[in-house]
Amino acid sequence: MSRFPVLRRFVAQPSALSGALFLLILTLLACAAPWLGFDSPWAMTAKPLLTPFTVSGHLLGSDMLGRDIGSGLLYGARVSLSVGALASLATLIVGMGVGAVAGYVGGWLDEVLMRIGEFFQIIPQLVLAVILVSVLQPSLGSVILAISLVAWPPVARLVRTEFLTLRQREYVQAAQVLGQRPLAIIFTQILPNALSPLLVTMTFVMATAILTEAALAFLGLGDPDAMSWGYMINASRNMLRQAWWMSVLPGLAILLCVLAVNRIGEGLRVAFEPPRRSGASS
């Protein structure tokens, strides 16, 4: 028996493994961009409208102002990935906190918290995010805040249901009879058992966060100082006929990134499932 059966089952899935590798490489490249010879994505370093794979040094072409597309993609990855990671972390903290309190304490507090969550759920997510960002002024912080504010209710609901079922387990009641404190019960008895569905949901939250960030940036609500994929598509939308690569390449980046995160989530889900027993007798 291996010590890490979950990891082994994860690695055994080609799609999940390639998703994880893609994301890892993208993260490394995005972090290392300045040292790889990529200038600022705003710098006009080449002739305008270079077709990809024609000029060495600007392998992915340039836009109408002569800014390097490859550099834009890598610096854009910084924004997309950090927003994705930070927004899902914020969502996780809020969702888990609210869900845990609602599920463990129950009663009127549960009612109130769930009604608040529903309030966020009945408004279309993107519309709410757009309103929040425009009210708060576009910046990295406000984008993350907006995304996590619209994304936490489903996470809270999931955590709440997990807590409600796990609370009834005999080992949780045993811990209560042993005199463990509620907080200790939550962290040692309940949370470890709720972790797998939570992790899987978090990957899907992250994929949505990346998409929402791109949509906000496309609408001109991204951080104005940071190059992002959504902004690149927005800037190039009038040039679609003359310079397709300007919008197709960042679009492809978004697609692959979200796909990779999704595959990781699916891979985790499969890996967490307990292995099927082969027909035991009874």
Place this chain on the structure above:
Amino acid sequence: MSAHHEAAVLEVPVLEVDGLRIPLPEGADRSHALFHLSLTVQRGECLCVVGESGSGKSMLANAVLRLLPEQLQPEAGTLRLEGQDLYELSEEGMRQLRGRRISMVFQEPMSALNPLLTIGRQIDETLSAHGVTSRTRRRARILELLGYVGLPEPERLQHSYPFQLSGGQRQRVVIAMALAFDPLLLIADEPTSALDVTTQAQVLELLRRIQREKGMALLFITHDFAVVEAIADRVLVLQRGHLVEQGTAQQVLQAPEQDYTKRLLAAVSAVATQSRQPDPQAAVVLEAKGLNKVFRSSQGWWRHRHTQALADVTLQLRAGETLGIVGESGSGKSTLGRNLVRLMQPDSGQIFWDGAEVARHSQARLRPLRSDIQMIFQDPFASLNPRQRVGQIIMTGPLAHGVPEAEARQRALQMLELVGLPATAFERYPQEFSGGQRQRIGIARALAVQPKILIADECVSALDALIQVQILELLEDLQRRLKLSLIFITHDLRVAARICDRVAVMHQGRIVETGPAATLFSAPTHPYTQALLRALPGSAIDLDDTPCEADLLRDLS
């Protein structure tokens, strides 16, 4: 061969299994699920297949019905129904047979019935699936069947959904479905294991009556020797896929030849209550006075149903004694246990732990007192956190009460030794242990905080008979050595008779009778206790007195 057998030997047996061998896939705990098994069942005969869980007894039922999973197919042997080899039939031919000539009654009636269809519809489907086209004939047959299995008002009942029936009634419906075509062979796989004693007695009586009247062959699968005693003509004992012993019920039950059978029988026979005289002057360590608890469940928006789970329950537990709380499911005995350890709060009444009133304490105020009173839970698979190692699980209690890490570790190792587990268990996960071992871990966890009182809630009901005995012996031994006071909650009167000094009988939330175990079991005064004792299979079921017993139970409920 017995006299009974000789009369039937000329006939072709209804079921004849010869040299059946079913291999298990690689990596299983043994090479074969069933190894070289041969048996016959004659018309009008009941053959009981007895074994512990994992002995392969259900595999046998599935093999007869040809419902084995793909990867488990017989590699040798024949199965014949009236001389016809079942494994030579086409899939369609087999389908025709199932439900018509061979029927099956399952353990859990709720999962054998479709919750979304009325029971009339479900029997109707069985009938039309086997080509009864006339609607009126089907309808008449449904009423006839429901009446035959002793269900009241078949006219009205056929329109009920499974959830509207009690467990016993559901099992009767399943039996009615199985009887739809008067099958040659009825296979019953633990049909009474999910039922209460009194209901179990009624269902067993029904099966015997059906078998007597219809003369069908009955293959009855069970783990319970008391049930065997009540119903079997012949008995076959299975252990890990091997036939241990086969013979008439009388032979096997009265004079078993094999050691394994003897041990199984010894495990279930109610040992005469040990007349341990508990000291009547001993201090009262746990006391409940006038406990009430009502559960409200909403049905629709305005209607609420109130269930009185505890009604004016008063009891005392003295130091060093074992108090049994017995009752059927729904009698409120588990609710009582949970209230006593204050996992629940009673609506009214008082609870004294060692003289201190705690019924109204908040959980925070209870926490420091909790080391005095501990609980052992029913399900050894749900009561241990699967993400923690055994050591951590046992150390939880001491650490929560401020014992330093090193000392808690020391104590956990002591506890493992005390309950008979190796020290290596400390670093392993509960999944690696069997049910009995897991229950030992649960006991070790409870004892690690050095309690004075232990409440055991059905703590052996999920275990096999032989393991049950080991756990009961462990508890008795621990009680003597650690001077524990024990409340033992169980539905099993034999277990209660074995371990308890005093017994309280619960019925519909009330304690109807309390007394020393020996007197209570030999001379019960309350009619409910008398009915419970009489319903015990194998002890008092007698053809002549069962009808009046059924009447008695109906009056009571």
